[in-house]
Amino acid sequence: MSMPFKVGVLQLSMEPLDETVEMAHACDAAGFDVFWLAEAYPWWRKHSYEARSSTAETAIIARETKRIAIGWGIISPYTRHPVQIAMEARVLQEAAGKGRFLLGLGASKIFMKEIGEGEKGKEVGPATVMRESIEIIQALLAGNEVKYEGKAFQTYAPPIKPDAHVPRWPVPIYVAGTGPVMQRLAGSHSAGLLTASITTPKFAAYSKSAMVEGALAAGKDPKKLDLGCVVVGSIGENAKTAREGAREMAAMYLANKVQNIRGSADTLLECAGLSMEEIAPIAAAMETGGRKAAAKAVSDSILDKVCPVAGTPKQCIEKLEEYRAAGCTQMMLELWGKDRPGQAKLFGKKVLPHFRKKR
Numbered sequence: 001m002s003m004p005f006k007v008g009v010l011q012l013s014m015e016p017l018d019e020t021v022e023m024a025h026a027c028d029a030a031g032f033d034v035f036w037l038a039e040a041y042p043w044w045r046k047h048s049y050e051a052r053s054s055t056a057e058t059a060i061i062a063r064e065t066k067r068i069a070i071g072w073g074i075i076s077p078y079t080r081h082p083v084q085i086a087m088e089a090r091v092l093q094e095a096a097g098k099g100r101f102l103l104g105l106g107a108s109k110i111f112m113k114e115i116g117e118g119e120k121g122k123e124v125g126p127a128t129v130m131r132e133s134i135e136i137i138q139a140l141l142a143g144n145e146v147k148y149e150g151k152a153f154q155t156y157a158p159p160i161k162p163d164a165h166v167p168r169w170p171v172p173i174y175v176a177g178t179g180p181v182m183q184r185l186a187g188s189h190s191a192g193l194l195t196a197s198i199t200t201p202k203f204a205a206y207s208k209s210a211m212v213e214g215a216l217a218a219g220k221d222p223k224k225l226d227l228g229c230v231v232v233g234s235i236g237e238n239a240k241t242a243r244e245g246a247r248e249m250a251a252m253y254l255a256n257k258v259q260n261i262r263g264s265a266d267t268l269l270e271c272a273g274l275s276m277e278e279i280a281p282i283a284a285a286m287e288t289g290g291r292k293a294a295a296k297a298v299s300d301s302i303l304d305k306v307c308p309v310a311g312t313p314k315q316c317i318e319k320l321e322e323y324r325a326a327g328c329t330q331m332m333l334e335l336w337g338k339d340r341p342g343q344a345k346l347f348g349k350k351v352l353p354h355f356r357k358k359r
Contacts, residue, residue, distance in 0.1 A: 003224065003225070004329070005324050007333070007355060009344065011335070012037075021060065021064050024064065026341035026345060028067055032068055033069060034068065035065070038054065038074065039053070039074070046287075054073075054075070055075065055092070059091050062095035063095050072102070074176045075104065076108035077133035078107060082133040083136065090141070090167070093141075093167040103173045104175075104176055105190075106130075107126040107129070123151070130185060132153050136148055137173065140157060143166070175194070178195070178265055183214065186214065187210070187215035191225065192226030192227060192329075193228065194230065195227070197232065197253045198232075200305075201322045202272075203267065205326045205327055208227050212225075227329050231333055232309075233249075233308055233309040233335050234246040234249075235313060236343070237312060237313075239312050239315060243311055245340075246308035246310035248295040250306045251297065252291050255279070272306060272307070274302065274305050284297075313346065316347070320351070
């Protein structure tokens with residue numbers, strides 16, 4: 001049996017806590033499946049934002065919401081030791097309750113670039129760091145004795161006693177990956193793959209192929225794996241104005257993230273039909289004039305290539321169906337623009353019911 005199609009929202013932990021909690025409330029009330037929080041980094045200070053801990057924020061959000069699942073999208077073992085990640089995951093298990101917490105892991109190359117990759121990154125590759133992190137986290141959360149001697153990590157922990165008051169249910173762990181090595185690892189060692197922003201339907205299909213390859217090599221059923229696609233979005237009753245939020249978010253990512261993950265992002269850009277020459281003016285505008293200036297540098301043609309879920313409710317449904325047909329099982333929409341809580345409400349009223357009927 002294949003995975004059901006889910007629609008969630010992802011945002012960066014760069015905004016005031018109260019605003020993030022307000023958005024989570026709106027997404028919960030609207031009927032979205034997951035609220036993912038991606039960890040921002042100090043680069044955003046140049047543009048009037050501040051980096052905040054996503055693990056701390058999601059613990060609060062889990063207690064402030066009732067139904068929606070809460071996801072880390074993503075946490076990096078380069079910035080947190082796997083034991084620390086497991087400790088923080090315990091808090092989310094308790095705060096969210098059974099079935100409401102998803103743990104996303106990724107190398108986070110932009111963060112690595114910002115703070116320095118560290119000694120482990122020089123000794124072993126990201127795939128090894130990720131695989132060992134998953135194994136350690138899973139063993140700790142299962143309550144097992146851990147005697148781990150890997151290439152990147154060495155860890156010991158005694159088993160949890162039977163009378164210890166801790167959650168006993170497993171936590172789904174996802175792997176974020178843009179290149180084929182990490183995408184295959186997601187298939188072989190996790191509950192699914194999370195793609196980078198600016199994912200297009202073509203890149204979703206490419207990513208799923210690599211994930212399936214990894215799953216089959218490990219003897220796993222690929223139909224039981226999620227493919228989560230991070231896509232910019234904006235909705236409104238007026239098609240033209242509704243696209244503007246997506247234009248601004250696309251500008252921020254094209255100016256920053258894609259340039260910072262060169263190499264692994266080549267296929268991402270190729271699938272979108274974008275060249276570095278096209279996005280260079282956007283990056284320059286971001287540096288000199290901020291996100292509003294960068295948005296003006298994003299032409300309608302470039303925005304169309306990004307394939308946002310943007311426009312009227314009908315247009316958003318059509319675009320979501322494109323992603324589902326490409327193999328995506330979990331949409332991670334980065335909603336931007338005016339009145340995002342209101343956008344969440346409109347999604348809940350006029351878009352999400354279309355997909356609930358098909359489950």
